[in-house]
Amino acid sequence: MKKPIIAIAGLTACSGCQLTLLNCEEELPEIAQRFIIDYFPLGLTERLITGPIDVAIVEGAVSTPSDLEILMKLRNSCRCLVALGTCALWGGIAAMKNQESRKDLAGTVYGSAADELKTFNPQPLHRFVKIDFAITGCPPEKGELLATLAALLRGTFPVFPRYPVCSECRSRENLCLLIERNEMCLGPLIQAGCNARCPAVGIRCEGCRGPVTEANVAAEMELFLKKGFPRDEIVSRMQRFYPEWNYEQRS
């Protein structure tokens, strides 16, 4: 079997998604043996994108000219581009304040030095290039990352669930925080695959994995409003990992 050549890159993000890979300690020797890792600034000294790449795995949102340059370079030299994590797929934490002025935001953090910054609203990868596959999550689940690598060895991508967190949460026989505790749990809107990691320990779903297919946003909004949560509080919660919800969407 020909070893797939892979590149792993990070744009505007916390590197947590790439760390998920490095945290697969048991599997790393197998990965190193089955793949040629051509470009991986976080884990390799060599930092050049050299030749044709089979699969580029990219973490983070695009928010600077240099992000865009790396992304374009990778897209031009790879067969498949995989968005790794919520920022790459949905914008994520970095895009949380995208509806406010970038200039003012930069000024608040960097003061007068902000004028020198070359930055624009953080955007997911698909705004600039075609992506072939995505692994969502903040950070992504180890299992989904490994399943993707395993599928790549067979020249394909895995099939991930396209149903909401609630489904896995109920299967685990958790207490429903939305119904039983009247908490602002985002489970019904959010992509499963985490095995309801947070509700299983009594923490409401914060939505870190982004929207599920056909999310009924309008119905969830009505439900929250009926439970007495103020609209701005709901919107602020929902925008934490994805700023572009369509609050009228039903399917």
Place this chain on the structure above:
Amino acid sequence: MTRNLLKHDSIADFLEILATFGELHGPVLTDVGVSAFRPLGPGIDLLLDYSRTLVPPKKYLLPPRDTVLFFATDEGYRQPAAAVPETILVGLHPCDLQGIAYLDKVFMRDRIDPLYRARRTALTLIGLSCEPDEYCFCGDLSATETHGCDLFMRRSPCEFHLRSNTPKGKAILDRLTPILAEGEPLPADSRTCDMAAAIQQASVRGETFEKSALWDEFAGRCLSCGACSLCCPTCYCFDIREYGALDGETTMRLREWDNCLFKDHGEVAGGFNFRKSRQERFHYRYQHKYLGFGPTRGIVSCVGCGRCRVVCPVGIDLLELFKESEDEKRP
């Protein structure tokens, strides 16, 4: 007179004897306050007056995620070893017994599922009578105590009346004799429920409520969270997925719970979908549940446990369809 009375204060002895027949499981209240079937043991209280568990006992026969096949390049396909421990499930309400009886028809009648059969054979079912709450509507749908259970416990103020239905149940009853008192066999229990009767009638006439405005209303509210189906004792739809290992040589084929309210349920290669809209998925759910498909045509698979009504975050209740139709009939 037979020895068939179990005093309430003999429950601990009763469970101790049951545990000699296999791994003992029953309804308990979990740490987070959910009623669930769990292994019983010292310090774990069996719930004797619960309304319903969140997830029905189908999880013992069809786990949410189940490996059905292994593949390795050097040895080909291999079925998982069906080493299932003898399990005693105590405290099953008649609706859940009926749920299992329905699943038996699906998985062990015309095409036998080997994994299901192995688990089912290793399962001993001990039923327990119940009192309906505002969500139940089982009535005659499941009042027949037997429904394939091995032993049934009918509760009265001071004792349980035990009755065995199978040789397995008889063997257990025999071993229980030392802790039982003598009593008269109770006459068969019966319960009537207007809703259960309305459902049966609608099913017999092949009712589909095509013109009801409720379908659009349901579809508009439904979050597609899947709770109604995965908490249903008779929903058995599954999806098959394959996951290759990192070694590039071995693979597992998994059977996972699927759900008719999910987009993927009716989706096939090329992205085509037999049921594109939520409305269509609700119609499908109704038809499968109340009219039946294929070999189960004509069998109502709703057992009236009320779980779907309890777990829906937006309060969708298919019974409204039947109620609406009853209201129309009235002058």
